[in-house]
Amino acid sequence: MQKQLVxxxxxxxxxxxxxxxxxxxxxxxxxxxxxxxxxxxxxxxxCGACTVIIDGxxxxxxxxxxxxxxxxxxxxxxxxLGPNGELSDIQQAFIDEGxxxxxFCTPGFIMTALEILESxxxxxxxxxRKQLAGHLCRCTxxxxxxxxxxxxxxKRKAQSANK
Amino acid sequence: xxxxxxxxxxxxxxxxxxxxxxxxTAKLIAGGSDILIQIREGKLAGCTLISIxxxxxxxxxxxxxxxxxxxxxxxxxxxxxxxPLIKKHFRVLGEAVDTAGGPQIRNIATIGGNICxxxxxxxxxxxxxxxxAITELTSPDGVRRLPIQEFYTGPGKVALKxxxxxxxxxxxxxxxxxxxxxxxxxxxxxxxxxxxxxxxxNVRLSDDKTIVERMxxxxxxxxxxPIRAKSAEAAAKxxxxxxxxxxxxxxxxxxxxxxxTSWRASKELRLQLVEELTKRAFEQAIILAGGEL
Numbered sequence: 001m002q003k004q005l006v007x008x009x010x011x012x013x014x015x016x017x018x019x020x021x022x023x024x025x026x027x028x029x030x031x032x033x034x035x036x037x038x039x040x041x042x043x044x045x046x047c048g049a050c051t052v053i054i055d056g057x058x059x060x061x062x063x064x065x066x067x068x069x070x071x072x073x074x075x076x077x078x079x080x081l082g083p084n085g086e087l088s089d090i091q092q093a094f095i096d097e098g099x100x101x102x103x104f105c106t107p108g109f110i111m112t113a114l115e116i117l118e119s120x121x122x123x124x125x126x127x128x129r130k131q132l133a134g135h136l137c138r139c140t141x142x143x144x145x146x147x148x149x150x151x152x153x154x155k156r157k158a159q160s161a162n163k
Numbered sequence: 164x165x166x167x168x169x170x171x172x173x174x175x176x177x178x179x180x181x182x183x184x185x186x187x188t189a190k191l192i193a194g195g196s197d198i199l200i201q202i203r204e205g206k207l208a209g210c211t212l213i214s215i216x217x218x219x220x221x222x223x224x225x226x227x228x229x230x231x232x233x234x235x236x237x238x239x240x241x242x243x244x245x246x247p248l249i250k251k252h253f254r255v256l257g258e259a260v261d262t263a264g265g266p267q268i269r270n271i272a273t274i275g276g277n278i279c280x281x282x283x284x285x286x287x288x289x290x291x292x293x294x295x296a297i298t299e300l301t302s303p304d305g306v307r308r309l310p311i312q313e314f315y316t317g318p319g320k321v322a323l324k325x326x327x328x329x330x331x332x333x334x335x336x337x338x339x340x341x342x343x344x345x346x347x348x349x350x351x352x353x354x355x356x357x358x359x360x361x362x363x364x365n366v367r368l369s370d371d372k373t374i375v376e377r378m379x380x381x382x383x384x385x386x387x388x389p390i391r392a393k394s395a396e397a398a399a400k401x402x403x404x405x406x407x408x409x410x411x412x413x414x415x416x417x418x419x420x421x422x423x424t425s426w427r428a429s430k431e432l433r434l435q436l437v438e439e440l441t442k443r444a445f446e447q448a449i450i451l452a453g454g455e456l
Contacts, residue, residue, distance in 0.1 A: 002169060021170040024199075044200045046355060051267055057241070060267045063199045065165075065192075067172065068216050112266065133354030134265025 008069045010035070011079035025061035025069055026050045029076060037077035037107040041136075048135030051108035052076050058115050060134070077107040080114075090117060090152045097148040101139030109135050113149045117156060125150070165199065166208040173215050176328060180303060182213045183326045189213045191328075193237055194273040196264070197280050221275070221330065224248045230336030236275020236329045240287075241266070243274055253334060255344030259290045259363060262348040265355050275329050278311065281319045281388065288315075288389030290346055290363040293381030294338050299331035306330070315388035342367045342377075343451035345444045349436050351427075358383050359428045362440035366448045368404060372455070375399045375408060378445065385420035385437055392419035395441060404454040413441040 007016040010033060017032050026043075029035040029052065038061055041049030045063040052061045053075040080088040087095070090113050094100050099109075109132065116123065116131055123131065128146055137145065171186065173179035183189065189211040192198045201207040215221065221237040224246045232252060234243070240260040243249055249257045260277075263269055263286040277287045278298070288311075296311040303326060311332075314322050323329065344365030350356040361383030367376045378399035380392045395416035402408040422433035449456060 004172075020164065022164045022167045024165065027164060044203050045196060045264075045268055045271075048265070048267060057270045058267050059270055063195055064271065065170075065195065065199075065214070065216070067170070068214070070217075130354065131266055134267040 004067045004070075006067055006070045008071060009073045011075055019066045021065075021067055023066040025052065025059075025064040025066050025074075028066035028069065029061060029074075035076045035078050039104055039107060041104070041108075046136070047105070048108040048112070049105055051111045051135070053111055053115060056115070056118075058112050058134075075111070075114075077110055080110070089155060090114065090148070093148040093152045093155075094145070097144045097151060099140055099144040099148040105135055105137040105139075109137070109145055113152070116149060117152060122157075123150075123153065165202050166205075167202065168209050168211045170212045170214060173213060173218060176218060176220060176301065176330065179213060179215050179218065180301070180326055180328055183328070184303070186211055186213065187325060191215060191279075193276040193279075194239065194271040196268055196272045197276060215328075227333075230340075232334040232336075232339065234274060234332040234334070236279075236332065237273045238275075240264075240269035240272050240274065240277075244269070252339045253294070255346050255363065255365060256287065256290050256294075259346040259348075259361075260287050262286050262346070262358075268355075274332065278314065278332070279321055279323065279329055281315060281317070281321045283318065283386065283388050284357045284361070284384045285389060286346075286348060286358065286361060286383070289361045289381035289383040290344065291332065291381070292389045292391050293344065293363045293365055293379045294334050294342075295379075297333040297335070298329055299333060300324075300327045301330040302327040308333070312391065318387040340367075341452075343448050345447035345451060347440045347444045347447075348383075349440060357427070360384050360422070360433050360436040360440060362437070362444045364441065364444035364448045366399075366445070366452050366454075368449070368452045368454050372453045373404050375402050375404060375449075378412065378448075380412075380416060380441060380445070382416075382420060382437065385422045385433065387421075390419065392416040392437075392441070394418040399445070404449055404456065406456060409442050409445045409449075409456075412445060413438045416441045 002021045003018040029038045039049035041047035043062045045060040050062040171182050192212045221235045225233045244257040244261045277285045298314045346363040348358045349360045363381045366378045395412040398415040399412040424430045
């Protein structure tokens with residue numbers, strides 16, 4: 001089968017591999033790099049479980065061809081892992097607020113939450129709902145997810161004010 | 164893995180056209196939010212693709228010397244919404260495309276793809292027809308320009324000839340200057356949904372803000388392709404800024420539309436929406452333009 005070289009940065013590490021041109025970015029991240037936080041859900045860009053950050057913006061990696069990743073900077077949930085396996089603030093907030101039940105949607109939600117947290121601006125609940133609308137969760141009812149993101153936004157704001 | 168027979172990646176516009184000549188049955192893929200899903204669904208399974216995703220020369224918004232807004236086809240919806248030129252001169256387009264899908268979709272979906280797929284429910288189409296957008300089409304024979312209304316030829320069909328590439332969407336200065344617009348998408352959900360009906364109205368008022376100098380209205384899902392409602396526009400042109408004018412234009416819009424019943428909504432509901440959304444969008448456009456009702 002037709003293969004193509006894909007050079008990209010994944011979670012801060014420069015990588016290169018030959019991928020099948022038919023592969024989605026989800027396929028490449030899971031199969032070549034074993035980054036299994038990137039979930040295969042609907043595979044048609046509806047559920048958001050496969051969300052990753054590419055050059056600072058969130059994408060559904062299931063509807064993104066792996067070959068397009070060439071030259072890109074990609075981040076998955078694994079990039080949040082602390083040196084001794086610690087959780088990041090947003091992951092801890094998801095746990096504390098009961099925003100995780102079965103957990104399948106969680107990595108995707110956290111990637112979008114990360115884009116929100118790193119935007120450096122404030123959000124109303126309405127704006128947060130809109131920003132997180134590309135993810136489906138069949139367990140939590142979303143309320144606790146909004147709370148976890150809001151809580152982390154506040155916490156980070158307070159931290160940067162103290163600096 | 165996608166069921167793709169072969170994939171060729173273009174590194175320039177000229178190469179894209181050359182690849183189209185070499186592989187006449189191949190499908191062009193830009194952002195992929197339609198094509199890849201149709202491959203998954205089986206409709207396009209086994210197809211050959213020519214990817215133009217990496218052609219950065221076809222990305223972004225700029226202004227020509229004569230003030231024409233030049234929207235390149237690979238610009239993503241989210242980049243259109245954020246673009247300073249769009250915010251300043253064509254804000255309604257940024258708002259319209261911000262209603263499509265969800266954030267991740269708006270990061271990958273391109274405006275060119277949204278009109279080249281020829282679907283009537285496109286969130287950009289109604290606003291583009293309402294602003295007399297002009298498509299710039301490039302082929303080995305050269306470059307030609309076609310009004311967007313002529314670009315749409317039927318459901319899922321556009322006037323692109325074989326080996327022809329959409330290279331820009333143009334909005335003339337005369338079209339956006341002193342003009343304010345408003346788009347309303349009526350759908351069952353606030354996100355990740357397709358319009359049951361879309362209505363985009365824009366107005367240019369007289370200097371004293373009392374007369375409707377020009378009103379244009381475009382619809383999504385009110386006909387097989389995005390359309391203008393010329394009867395509504397004629398009913399509003401030159402009339403005083405008033406509720407009476409708004410109501411008359413909304414009634415007249417019914418003469419120009421031909422919605423159908425689908426699983427999303429009945430023809431009757433869509434007709435009601437045509438009238439009601441025209442009123443609401445017209446009213447909002449007048450307020451944005453500084454008029455009082």
